[in-house]
Amino acid sequence: MKYAYFPGCSLKGTGRAYEESLVPVLQHLGVELQELEDWNCCGATAYMAVDEGKACAAAARNLALAERTGLRQMLAPCSACYLVLNKTRHYLQEYPAMRQVVCRALESVGLACRADTTVRHPLDVLVHDIGRDAIRQKVSRPLKGLKVAPYYGCQIVRPYSTFDDQANPTSMDRLIEALGATVVKWPLKTKCCGGSLTGTLPEAGLRLSYILLKEAIKRGADVIATVCPLCQFNLDAYHAKIAARWEPVRIPTVYFSQLMGLAFGLPDHQTVLHRGMVQFRPPPAPAPTPA
Amino acid sequence: MTRPQHVRIGFYVCHCGHNIAAMVDCTAVARYIATLPGVVLSRDYKYMCSDPGQELIQQDIREYGLNRVVVASCSPLLHEHTFRGAVEAGGLNPFFFHMVNIREHNSWVHTDRVLATEKAKDLARAAIERVVHHKPLEIKKVPIHPDVLVVGGGIAGIHAAMTLANAGKKVFLVEREPSIGGHMARFDKTFPTLDCAACILTPKMSEVGSHPNITLWTWSEVVKVDGYVGNYTVQVKRKARYVIEDLCTGCQDCIAHCVYKEPKFDDLFNERLGKRKPVYIPFPQATPQVVLIDPEVCLNFKRSKNPDGTPVVSDKCKKTCVEACGEKRAIDFTQKDQVVEIKVGTILVCTGFKTFDARRVPAYGYGVYPNVYTALEVERLVNASGPTGGHVVLRQGTNPDGSPKTPRSIGIIHCVGSRDKKTNLWCSRVCCMYSMKLAHLLKEHTGAEIYNFYIDIRTPGKGYEEFYNKLLEEGTHFIRGRVGEVTDWTMTPEEEGKLVIRVEDTLAGVVRRIPVDMVVLATGLEPQADADAVRRLFNMSCGGDGWFLERHPKLAPVNTFTDGVFLAGCCQGPKDIPDTVAQAGAAAAEALALIDKGYVEQEPNTAHILDTECSGCKSCIPLCPYTAILFDETRRKAYINEALCKGCGTCVGSCPSGSIVQNLFEDAEIFSEIAGVLAGEPVTAGRTGNLTPIATP
Numbered sequence: 001m002k003y004a005y006f007p008g009c010s011l012k013g014t015g016r017a018y019e020e021s022l023v024p025v026l027q028h029l030g031v032e033l034q035e036l037e038d039w040n041c042c043g044a045t046a047y048m049a050v051d052e053g054k055a056c057a058a059a060a061r062n063l064a065l066a067e068r069t070g071l072r073q074m075l076a077p078c079s080a081c082y083l084v085l086n087k088t089r090h091y092l093q094e095y096p097a098m099r100q101v102v103c104r105a106l107e108s109v110g111l112a113c114r115a116d117t118t119v120r121h122p123l124d125v126l127v128h129d130i131g132r133d134a135i136r137q138k139v140s141r142p143l144k145g146l147k148v149a150p151y152y153g154c155q156i157v158r159p160y161s162t163f164d165d166q167a168n169p170t171s172m173d174r175l176i177e178a179l180g181a182t183v184v185k186w187p188l189k190t191k192c193c194g195g196s197l198t199g200t201l202p203e204a205g206l207r208l209s210y211i212l213l214k215e216a217i218k219r220g221a222d223v224i225a226t227v228c229p230l231c232q233f234n235l236d237a238y239h240a241k242i243a244a245r246w247e248p249v250r251i252p253t254v255y256f257s258q259l260m261g262l263a264f265g266l267p268d269h270q271t272v273l274h275r276g277m278v279q280f281r282p283p284p285a286p287a288p289t290p291a
Numbered sequence: 292m293t294r295p296q297h298v299r300i301g302f303y304v305c306h307c308g309h310n311i312a313a314m315v316d317c318t319a320v321a322r323y324i325a326t327l328p329g330v331v332l333s334r335d336y337k338y339m340c341s342d343p344g345q346e347l348i349q350q351d352i353r354e355y356g357l358n359r360v361v362v363a364s365c366s367p368l369l370h371e372h373t374f375r376g377a378v379e380a381g382g383l384n385p386f387f388f389h390m391v392n393i394r395e396h397n398s399w400v401h402t403d404r405v406l407a408t409e410k411a412k413d414l415a416r417a418a419i420e421r422v423v424h425h426k427p428l429e430i431k432k433v434p435i436h437p438d439v440l441v442v443g444g445g446i447a448g449i450h451a452a453m454t455l456a457n458a459g460k461k462v463f464l465v466e467r468e469p470s471i472g473g474h475m476a477r478f479d480k481t482f483p484t485l486d487c488a489a490c491i492l493t494p495k496m497s498e499v500g501s502h503p504n505i506t507l508w509t510w511s512e513v514v515k516v517d518g519y520v521g522n523y524t525v526q527v528k529r530k531a532r533y534v535i536e537d538l539c540t541g542c543q544d545c546i547a548h549c550v551y552k553e554p555k556f557d558d559l560f561n562e563r564l565g566k567r568k569p570v571y572i573p574f575p576q577a578t579p580q581v582v583l584i585d586p587e588v589c590l591n592f593k594r595s596k597n598p599d600g601t602p603v604v605s606d607k608c609k610k611t612c613v614e615a616c617g618e619k620r621a622i623d624f625t626q627k628d629q630v631v632e633i634k635v636g637t638i639l640v641c642t643g644f645k646t647f648d649a650r651r652v653p654a655y656g657y658g659v660y661p662n663v664y665t666a667l668e669v670e671r672l673v674n675a676s677g678p679t680g681g682h683v684v685l686r687q688g689t690n691p692d693g694s695p696k697t698p699r700s701i702g703i704i705h706c707v708g709s710r711d712k713k714t715n716l717w718c719s720r721v722c723c724m725y726s727m728k729l730a731h732l733l734k735e736h737t738g739a740e741i742y743n744f745y746i747d748i749r750t751p752g753k754g755y756e757e758f759y760n761k762l763l764e765e766g767t768h769f770i771r772g773r774v775g776e777v778t779d780w781t782m783t784p785e786e787e788g789k790l791v792i793r794v795e796d797t798l799a800g801v802v803r804r805i806p807v808d809m810v811v812l813a814t815g816l817e818p819q820a821d822a823d824a825v826r827r828l829f830n831m832s833c834g835g836d837g838w839f840l841e842r843h844p845k846l847a848p849v850n851t852f853t854d855g856v857f858l859a860g861c862c863q864g865p866k867d868i869p870d871t872v873a874q875a876g877a878a879a880a881e882a883l884a885l886i887d888k889g890y891v892e893q894e895p896n897t898a899h900i901l902d903t904e905c906s907g908c909k910s911c912i913p914l915c916p917y918t919a920i921l922f923d924e925t926r927r928k929a930y931i932n933e934a935l936c937k938g939c940g941t942c943v944g945s946c947p948s949g950s951i952v953q954n955l956f957e958d959a960e961i962f963s964e965i966a967g968v969l970a971g972e973p974v975t976a977g978r979t980g981n982l983t984p985i986a987t988p
Contacts, residue, residue: 167654187659187780
C-alpha cells in the first residue's frame with residue numbers, strides 16, 4: 001500500500017509528535033508514504049473565511065502535486081488539512097466557476113488539477129484499508145487496563161462524513177479496542193475543543209477545553225486520544241489557565257498513533273510520549289509470557 | 292404487411308387546458324396528422340374527456356363514417372375507458388380505438404416545445420399506423436367471488452372486516468401477530484378526546500372474534516397470491532402456536548402453572564419494558580383469547596433446530612402447563628406450521644407501519660442513556676395494564692425512599708426520524724398530537740415539568756388545535772427548535788445526574804441547556820420492514836418513500852394498480868385513527884361495490900395459439916406465470932385458458948414457431964407502430980438550443 005503524504009505545517013511544528021509517531025506505525029503495518037515535494041500550507045480554515053477562491057487555489061496546488069505523483073490517494077493526517085483539501089475537491093467538482101478560477105491560477109505555475117485524488121484520513125486507512133485484524137496481529141504489548149477517551153474533534157466528521165458516522169463516529173473506538181485498551185463511553189467525541197478561540201477569545205475557547213477535560217476525568221479516562229494537532233494542543237497546553245479559572249483537570253492528551261506505537265512495542269523515539277506537556281505514563285508492560 | 296382497405300381514421304389531440312398545450316403545439320400536431328394516409332379527419336380540442344369532447348367523437352363517427360379513432364391526450368390509465376365508451380356509443384367496436392399518451396409521457400416531462408411537439412407527432416403517427424390493423428374484440432364478463440381477504444388486524448383491518456361482514460360478506464382476516472389490535476391496542480388514550488384506546492377498540496375486537504361472517508386467523512401470514520380480480524387463490528401460513536385454538540378456553544391456567552415461576556422473557560407487546568413466560572397471551576384483551584408457546588425459550592423445545600429451521604421437541608420439561616390444561620388438552624407440542632388455501636374475490640391490504648428506530652439518531656442517546664424512551668414505550672408506561680401498572684417510573688435512578696425514580700422533569704422531542712434529510716423526509720402526521728397527549732398524561736401521572744421541543748406544531752384535525760391550546764394553558768412548555776443532542780455532560784452542579792437537552796430556542800434566539808430526568812422521543816412512522824416483499828406478494832407499487840401506492844392520490848385513494856386489491860391505513864402513508872377508520876370504510880365500500888356488481892369485465896388482450904402453427908413443443912407452458920397454458924395430449928397442441936390469461940405476453944415472445952398471438956399486440960399492430968414512430972425526420976433542439984442534434988446514420 002502506498003499513499004501520497006501531505007503532512008501540513010502543524011505536523012512539522014506543534015504537532016510533530018503526530019508525524020513522529022504516525023509514520024513509524026504505518027511503516028510497521030507495511031504502508032509506504034511518499035511526501036509531496038514542495039507542498040504548501042493548506043490555508044487552514046482561516047483562509048477559506050477570507051477569500052475562498054485564493055484559499056482553494058492554494059489548497060488545490062497540493063492536490064495538483066499529488067496528481068503528479070501518480071498515486072491515486074493522499075493521506076492528510078491533520079484534521080484542518082483533511083477538511084480543507086476535501087472541501088477544495090468538493091468545490092472543484094461541484095462548482096464550474098470555482099474550477100475555472102483555480103485552474104487558471106494553477107496554469108500560471110504550470111500545474112493542472114483534476115481533483116480526482118482521494119484525500120484520506122489515517123483513521124480511515126487504518127480501519128478500512130488495513131483492517132483491525134492486521135492491526136491486532138501487530139500488537140506486542142496490549143494496553144490492558146488503559147482507559148482511553150477517544151476524541152475525534154469536529155473537522156473530520158463535519159461537514160463531510162466520508163468514512164464514519166457524523167454524530168457518533170466509532171472508527172477510533174474500534175482501533176483502540178484492537179490495541180487492547182478500554183474505550184470510555186463519552187458523548188463528547190465530536191464536541192469542539194475551542195479551536196483557535198483559545199487564542200483569540202480565551203474565555204469561550206478555554207471553557208470548551210475545560211468541559212472536555214473535566215468530563216474525560218469524570219468518566220474515568222486515563223488519557224484522551226485525539227487525531228487533531230489543534231485539539232491536542234488545546235487540551236494539553238492550557239492546564240494552568242484552566243486550573244486558575246475553574247479547577248485543575250490534569251489528564252494527558254496524546255495522538256492515537258502514539259498509543260498504537262506503544263502497543264506495537266515501538267521504541268521511545270517513535271512513540272515520543274515525552275513531547276506531551278501533561279506527562280502520560282503508560283501502564284507497565286505485561287510480563288512476557290513464558291515461551 | 293397487408294393494409295386493410297377502406298380505413299377511415301378520426302384523430303383528436305387534446306389540449307388538456309394548458310397541461311398539454313403549453314408544451315405541445317396541438318394545432319400543428321392535428322395539421323400534420325391530417326396529411327397521413329387513411330386519416331379522414333384531424334382535430335384539436337381543449338378537453339377531449341369532457342361531454343362535448345366525447346359527443347364530438349360520436350358525431351364524427353356518424354357524419355364522416357369513421358371506422359377507427361385515435362385520441363392523443365393523457366395516460367390510458369385515466370381515460371382509455373372513457374374514450375372506448377364514446378367510440379362504442381358512436382356505433383363502433385370499442386377496440387377500433389387507440390390512445391396516445393402525450394401528457395405524462397411528453398408535455399409534463401419535457402422542457403423544449405419544438406422537440407415535444409415533434410415527439411407528439413411521432414407518437415400519434417405510430418398510433419395511426421397501428422390502429423389500421425385493429426380488430427373488433429369482445430369484453431368478457433367473469434363472475435366475482437364474493438369472499439374477501441383482509442390482511443392485517445389493526446384498527447384499519449378490524450374496521451374494514453366488520454363493515455364487510457355486516458354487509459353479509461364472508462371475510463378472512465389474517466393477522467401475523469398472536470392477537471388483532473395492532474398499534475392501537477398498545478396506546479393508552481387517544482387524542483384529542485383522551486378516550487381510552489382499549490375502551491373503544493376492544494369491543495370491536497371481540498365483535499370481530501365472534502362475528503359469524505369473519506374467519507379470524509391470527510399468528511398467520513399470507514405467503515402466496517394467485518389469480519386476478521374476482522378470483523384470487525391465496526395461501527395463508529398458519530404458524531404453529533403449540534396450542535389448539537378450538538380447544539383453548541383462554542383460562543390461562545397454563546401460564547400460572549408454567550415451570551417458570553416468574554416471567555423472564557422480553558414482552559414485545561410492552562416494548563420489552565415487561566417480562567412474559569414462554570407460554571403467554573400478549574395482553575389481557577387479546578383476541579382471540581388463546582395462549583401461545585414460544586419455542587425459542589420454552590424448555591420443552593431443544594435450542595437447536597431442524598435443518599429447515601423448525602423447532603425440535605425435547606420433552607425435557609415437566610410440562611406443568613399440560614397438567615394445568617387437563618381435560619381440555621389444548622396444548623400440542625407437535626403442532627407444525629400449516630398452509631391453508633382460500634379463494635376470494637377481493638383483497639384489502641391493511642398492514643400498517645413500524646415506528647422509526649430511535650437508535651438511528653445517535654445524538655439523542657436512545658439505547659445509551661436508560662432514561663431516554665420512545666413514545667411507544669411511554670404509551671405502555673402510562674397504561675394501567677402496562678408493565679408498571681400505569682406508574683411512570685424510570686429505568687435508572689431511585690427516589691429518596693429507595694423506590695424506582697419518578698421523573699420530576701420530562702423533555703419530549705418531536706420529529707425524531709421525520710422531516711429530516713438524514714432519515715425520513717416526510718412528516719409523520721401523528722407525532723405532534725401524540726406528543727401533546729403524552730405531555731398531558733405524563734403531567735397527570737407525575738406532576739413533572741414538561742418541555743416539548745418542536746419544529747412546527749401541526750394540528751390539522753377536528754379539535755386538534757383546541758387540544759394544543761389546552762396544553763398551553765396547562766403550563767406545558769413549548770420550545771421551538773430541533774434538538775441538537777441529549778447528553779450527560781454537565782456545566783453546573785444542578786445538571787449532575789440529569790439528561791441535558793441542548794437546543795437552539797429559535798423564538799428566543801438563544802442556545803439552551805435544559806436538564807431533565809426523562810427524555811421521550813416522538814419517533815415517526817415508517818413502512819413495515821418487509822413492505823417490499825408484501826408489495827410483490829399483492830402486485831402493488833410503492834412510492835419512493837416505501838409506502839404502498841394508491842392508484843390516484845385524490846380520485847382513487849384506496850385502490851391500487853391491481854384491480855381487486857385495496858389499501859387502508861398506515862401502510863399507504865402515516866395517518867391518525869380517524870383517517871385510518873375512514874379509509875378502511877372507503878376500502879370496504881369499494882370492495883362491496885365490486886362484489887355486488889357480480890362480475891368483472893376482462894380486458895380482451897389475451898393470447899391464443901394458432902392451432903395450425905403449434906408444434907407441441909410445450910416450451911411456453913412452464914413460462915406462463917398464471918398457469919393459463921394447457922396441453923391437449925390427443926392433438927399434441929397447446930391451448931390457452933383465456934379466463935386465466937393476463938395478457939403479459941411472455942408466451943408470445945418465447946414461442947419458437949411464432950404461433951401465439953395476443954389480441955391488441957399482434958405482429959402487424961406492433962411492427963406498424965414501430966415503423967410509425969421511426970418514420971419521422973430527425974429534429975434538432977428548439978427553444979433551449981443546447982441539445983445535441985440526433986445523429987443520422
